[in-house]
Amino acid sequence: MPSDRIELPQGTLDLLILKALALRPQHGWAVSERIQQISKDVLRVQQGSLYPSLHRLERRGWIKARWAASENNRRAKYYELTRTGRKQLEIETKAWRKLTSAVDQVLDAV
């Protein structure tokens, strides 16, 4: 495996999943594909953590699931953001920005 791939901590994975679902409902595979694409293959979501995360987010009520036909007409479980999920995405995005900029500042300091 290429060395430029990064293992994601759980909280970050949750944030990425929420973001991936922000545009439109997706099924599990599409979520992982989307994260991988946007990050230009740097972030690769392990299946073993993707599905538990989805289930956890569903339990918290940030996303909800429904069954629908996929592009090539297969039954797939589509996840979409709930209203609380959307709020949560905003909060976590802000928190993330704050964290990274702070970390950047520390690292950039001479």
Next chain:
Amino acid sequence: MWTDLLYRLRALFRRRAVEDELDDEMRLHLELQTEKYIRSGVAADEAMQRARLEFGGADQIKEECRDARGTRSIENMFQDLRYALKGLRRSPAFAAVVVASLALGIGANTTVFGIVNGMVLQPLPIESPEQFYSVDRNGEPSHSFLNYKDIRDRNSVFSSLFMYRIAPMSLEHTDGAKRVWGLLVTGNYFETLGIRPSIGRFFGPADDLYPNGSPYAVLSFDTWRGRFGGDPDIIGRTVRVNAREYTVLGVAPEGFHGTDVFYRSQIWLPLSMQSHVEGYSWLERRQTQNGWVAGRLRPGITAKQADENLKVIADALAREYVLNEGMRLTVTVPGLAGSTLRAPVSGFSGGVMLLAGLVLIAACVNIASLLSARLTDRNREFAVRLAIGAGPGRIIRQLLTESMVVSTIGGVVGITVSVLLLRLLSRWKAPLEMPIQVDVGPDLRVLAFGSAVVLVTGLLFGTLGALRVSRWNPNDGLKGAPLSERARRWAPGDVLLVVQVSACCLLITASFVALRGLQESLETPLGFQPAGVAVVGYDLSQAGYSEKDGRIFHERALNAIAQIPGVEDYALAKSVPLSTDQSRTLVYPGDTTDFRPLNAVRATYYRVSPGFFRTMRTKLIEGREFSAQDRFASPPVAIVNETLARRVLGGAPWVGKRYRMGPNSEVEVVGVVEDGKYSHLSESPTPVLFEPMMRRYEGEATLIARSSRPESDVASDMRRAVAALDRSLPVYAVGSLDQLLSFVMLPIRAAVIALSVFGILAIMLVVTGVHGLCAYTVARRTREIGIRVAIGARATDVLWLMFGRTAALVGFGSVAGFFLAVFASQILSRIVFGVSPLDPRVSAGVILTMILIGILGVWGPLRRSLKVDPVQALRQE
């Protein structure tokens, strides 16, 4: 939060669906991933393989998803539950024994608690019952009305204080006259209690003012419902009480029967109506202590402060009136005849409760040792589970689940039985004409108690079992060796056995003590022979008879009874021994001039007609029975019992000697009869005097008749005969003297029933306990026995080896238990009066029983151990 709960519930109850969905989801993921690889030019086979590889272990992911659903611990619990139930179904005998002993233990405890709850713990259904107190006078509840008024007016601790008196009366309505039991109360009664009428209103303090000036009545809810059909228009109507008209003002609240837990009042009348109701007046007589006093303490006043204040008042009253000399006034918790019955009732039920608790502990210990024997059988199962990573925590949880399942099943059975039993008891009416009934119906408190017992027992024996598991080493178990702890001088099983045996021996001793107590009660000389005597009562003062008409009526009633076929002897009395009506009077030696109460003997008195002693079969020691000549115009005479004769008259012969009842009343003794029992069977010799019924008129009469016919038949004949003389007179059949006796014997009978149940349970527990331990020992050491027999051990050697220890343990436990019982005879004496465990018959019975138990428990394993064939035993492993 809400979605979380819904989600978890769905995950829990639609588990299959949720799992299927997960499968589908993961399959789709794999397919899409494979297609992606194929699109990028990878061969189909390889694409599939790569996708799979990347995806990782499906089961692990599923497991993690389950964790993420947050239902893991509940799912585990369900799994444990299923497993526990399966295990119980696999060994039904074990399950039955355990469930049965638990059901009995829990049922016994819940029932006893229910009774204690109903009689002692339950607060009265009144406003702030904690401020409500009775006033006792020298430990008894009765006071004279004049003293009551003085206490009421002089005290500074009661915000209000009332007097009440239990009184029978005849209540006449469209359905005729019926005898009912009510309360005569001062006008402040209802407002002191702070209760509201169901309908109408109560009478008040203004109704105290004029003697016989307030003919008002308040009905009890049950009477209103039962006899007046719940008619709301009853308010303002008149009913006739003792042939006088009273206006019904209101109906008491549902469930309120007065302030004594055992007495159910059916009607309340103002105490100012007393002489109309009772036919004579005692309100102005300081020597007549006929009323009970209770009241509400002012806010912030403690019982101790109240006692101090009452002491000052009692001292002052004693100085002012000679009659009050030596008077002590105290406040006590009300509900049980003031508090006179509180000590015996709580002593009795507390003692039984303790023993019931002991039964439960013994049952728990028994189940714990059965469980651990079973655990030994299950060691391979646990070893496998431990080895595949179950973790001791998971196994202990499994064991606790199993014990909780067992205790819950046992508990549900036990509590159900006890609820039924308590309902039955609540409906039970004493075989007396007085409405003595206690509401011990199970309430939430009883159910809570039962559930707590279930929980504690489940945890208790579950933990005892689990403790063993935590010490196990799985490797040994897999190898087939028993999962045993290191060999020790005292195995925990031994300790359990000793604890169990001694607890059970204590219980068995207690039941023998109760049996012996019953035997003694049955053998107690009563001073009369109850069998064959029918009893019927009536009260002329309730029907407005004058003294002259009353005397004539009594004569006619006696004549009517004489005509009843089969009646051999008959008589009339105001009351009979062992009934609830026991009046007392003061008696002084004939030569005394000092008439202070301290100088007197308190004697129970009866008023009886000629023929009374012949009918009762009471032996005359000296002198004669009353005759028709002992009439009201003749000089005062009396017959006394031996105790009174000795205490008041000095040495025999007594006939012709005199005693005094006051400065101007001298009475000649014409006969002396044997001593007897008058209020209960364990009483010490009581001085008693009998006066001729025809000398002093009483409206209240009890007719007694001896015959060889069944008492109930004769009683109903008597009832008809008296009713024929006056249709409007309520006549009540008490039934028989035996019935009165059986009521007096109620405590000892209750004790025998309760303690015998405990005793039998204890025997079962020890037998199974001993049996279990021995069977286990023999099974474990079969090989050893084989070797020993092979190298020439004799049967006695084998027996000693196998059972010497058990015998020693049982013996040790028994001795310990018996000494505990002797040590606890203080507690036992609250249940059964006057019998000690050291009574030779009791101790012999206990020793025999324990030996029998030992033999019974050891028998099976013993035969098995003697049958061990060395060749087979050695080949076995």
